[in-house]
Amino acid sequence: MSNAAQVKVPATYMRGGTSKGVFFRLEDLPAAARQPGHARDRLFQRVIGSPDPYAKHTDGMGGATSSTSKCVILSPSAQPDHDVDYLYGQVSIDTDFVDWSGNCGNLSTAAGAFAVHAGYVDPARIPANGSVAVRIWQANIGKTIIAHVPITDGQVQETGDFELDGVTFPAAEIVLEFLDPAEDDDNGGALFPTGNLIDELEVPGIGRFQATLINAGIPTIFLNAADIGYTGSELQEAINSDAAALARFETIRAWGAVQMGLIRDVAEAATRQHTPKVAFVAPPAAYTASSGRQVRAEDIDLRVRALSMGKLHHAMMGTAAVAIGTAAAIPGTLVNLAAGGGERQAVRFGHPSGTLRVGAEARLEHGQWRVTKAIMSRSARILMSGWVHVPGDAF
Known part of the structure; x- marks a missing residue:
């Protein structure tokens, strides 16, 4: 009996706020997982290491907490006047379930930075030094988030002296604006x-x-x-x-x-x-x-x-x-x-x-x-x- 070989998928592991998750570009996902459904859910569960009856995520990238059992997909935005579409999946730790019903505000921060890293923001809008306002379409809930991402020498500035309770080390500050955040x-x-x-x-x-x-x-x-x-x-x-x-x-x-x-x-x-x-x-x-x-x-x-x-x-x-x-x-x-x-x-x-x-x-x-x-x-x-x-x- 032969066993399936492993496949590798381009990914970035990021902290955003007091959460962390595995970030993917939509175009990098296996073809079967580029659409919502069973294959996508299964892929993300296996990446995180869920469902895990031991609640440890030993065989995956998750941290066995709600703050660390997360996956994100970003893609060029299909919405006018937006840079990127951001879709968030909360992976259950010990049950067979991926919840797509809401957003993660902490990882919204990382979504803004990742959009720049991934090349989804027009280079003409990125200053040599300063900040760029990344317009994010939060696809789970259909809302706009603006992330003001600091830039140094044309690249995302990640280190800094901004301290956030719940995060051990200081980093660069990213200001988030949640526009019209109430449900319609x-x-x-x-x-x-x-x-x-x-x-x-x-x-x-x-x-x-x-x-x-x-x-x-x-x-x-x-x-x-x-x-x-x-x-x-x-x-x-x-x-x-x-x-x-x-x-x-x-x-x-x-x-x-x-x-x-x-x-x-x-x-x-x-x-x-x-x-x-x-x-x-x-x-x-x-x-x-x-x-x-x-x-x-x-x-x-x-x-x-x-x-x-x-x-x-x-x-x-x-x-x-x-x-x-x-x-x-x-x-x-x-x-x-x-x-x-x-x-x-x-x-x-x-x-x-x-x-x-x-x-x-x-x-x-x-x-x-x-x-x-x-x-x-x-x-x-x-x-x-x-x-x-x-x-x-x-x-």
């Missing part, structure tokens, strides 16, 4: 899918909670930490080591998804693991971050903890940060109230690894809230480039 009515829901700033979310067998359900950056369910038995200063171990707590959060997420109109029945939540997110908020208070750093109450506007793919995130997902900034800008949401209420255009929140500032522009139009832009800074860096090898019969 004809694309699956309004900014507030129920029409309310605060809803009553009833979860059978668990309880009834106040919740802000918002579609901005990524669909997110915000809860008050105190309502679900937490302080808002928890680190990963406090929640991720508690199987019962994780099960409760997943049940809350499923019922929230139904109330947001993302799924019809809670059973469908198992096939939509990436969205919505669940986050809980609390007013500012001092706490010790996972690095041992002391976060002072006076340095933050509120505390936020968020779950991704069933586990508490070690920092904050970029798309969830957009949701936080948007909700904070709108008086009366749970996020806004935790930050002290009132109007604001930016918020600095505390997360398990430290703090993050995000800005948002929101305004009331004809009785409906509209967010025009969310802004934050991240960084990105190539970790390795070359080829990723997978068995030829894997896809």
